[in-house]
Amino acid sequence: MSFLPYAIAAWLFLAGLYGIVSSRNLIRAILSLTVVQSATYVILIAIGYTKGGQAPIFADIPQTSKAVDPVVQVLVLTDVVIEATVSAMLLALAVQAHKRFGSLDPQKLRALRD
């Protein structure tokens, strides 16, 4: 049971990759990339978890309480920001690709085929 969170991360990573490879639509490929990235959230949070640990917010729990690692949570926050920015850039490129080639199918983009 203790391996389950890691297995979920590996599964998300591979499922997302499959989505990118099999996509017939650029928007779907970009969404699949966000699935790949969400694997890193799961793995980071899982690594920082300590049994019986509370959230590292000491506003209403004693300062000596056992808490989980806050560093990985900050890394996840960074990760979310990066995911948002990468998606925004890729979606903007998809908009321009659709304008130029009239299609979102990666197979039909001339620049990629030649």
Added chain:
Amino acid sequence: MSRTTRLALFGVAAVGLGAVLVIGLAGLPAFGDYRGVYGHVLDGIGVTERHATDLVTALNFDIRGFDTLGEEFILFASVLGVVLILRQLRDEHQHPNQEEVDEHKFVGASEALRALSLVLIPVLLALGVYIVVHGQITPGGGFQGGVILATGPLAVFLAGRYLRMRIVAPQVVVEIGDAIGAIGYGLVGLGGLVFVGVFFKNFLPLGIPGHLLSAGQIDVASTAVGLEVSGAFLVAWSEFLDQTILVRSRGES
């Protein structure tokens, strides 16, 4: 490469990658058996050293403040990238009669939806400000609060008034907010350099843990980031909305 070949190739590679991932992850300590030292040290000293009760924000804007500078400029640069990619190309033009577009596109927005989104705007803005300034006490901070702040003007768009949204949050103001937030965060770091000799060292009075004005620079840094994030999201959103609403290729009406 045909689709079938690509999928077959991926199948082979995925089996290999999956095996390596499982072997690698199986070597990690069991879930819940945390072996790191750093996390526990930070949990122990966060409140006493920084007077912040939310350690995630304390790490983000103080202990790892320098990393956040990079993170913040990634956001800034990528929004610049979006603006650059979605610029008006030579064969495009903005719709001549903007008011007409407004009326034409959103006939569907009902009176109830408009009223509701008007009610939502102050609520969203208040929630955003609350999340930004209470980051050092409870979960929140500049990044989360900034996104909520940006949804305020977006509610005007939901009400079917895109061009009105551009009046509530004009592009110039939003861009300046984005830039001031980005610079402001850098200035907080420089403040540490000037007043206590170390870049991003907390140089403001720490106050009492749990109070609004506590944890020194964290609140200031968080506010700067909140401003930058809300500006950045609004710039990106309006660039995308411009594409669907205002920009037309030659030939289309």
